[in-house]
Amino acid sequence: MVSKKLLTINIVVVLLLISAHTLGGYLIMYPMKPDIWTVVSESSPQYLLIALALFAVIAWLISHLRIKNVKPENKFLLAYTILCGVLLTFIIYFDAATYISTRKAIRESENEYIQQAKEDIKKDKIMYRFAGGLSIPQYDAKTQNKIDSIRKKFGVTYFNTGCMVDVIDR
Structure with missing residues (x-):
């Protein structure tokens, strides 16, 4: 019998992973304001699907290992959740770092333009x-x-x- 709690956690982690991957496509394109279809296509969902399929195979292999007091279905869900959680953490970190560095570079550029405009006005x-x-x-x-x-x-x-x-x- 599959643990309902573990299944629920797995579903939540996978949904968060899909959301973070798609939102990351939007953050990476900052400061552009694209439509939803551009965000989805630019986020390259096919790579996320490949990763999820690969994680399923790895989790399936792990579920065949002998671990005391853990059912194979639960081993699969646990391994799959952990792998998805690691990828979720990486995506959030990478996308946030890219967004922050882009915003910083834009602010620096804007400050340079403002300073140059002030100098132009003085001259x-x-x-x-x-x-x-x-x-x-x-x-x-x-x-x-x-x-x-x-x-x-x-x-x-x-x-x-x-x-x-x-x-x-x-």
């Missing part, structure tokens, strides 16, 4: 940095001349940082 010469690579004219000559005159009037200078942008520089 009365504003630098607008953007990522764009080779630009394609979006406006006709008349509109472009108006934009340029406003830019010159208020001392705004454009600086193209290139076409490669990571999440932090957005």
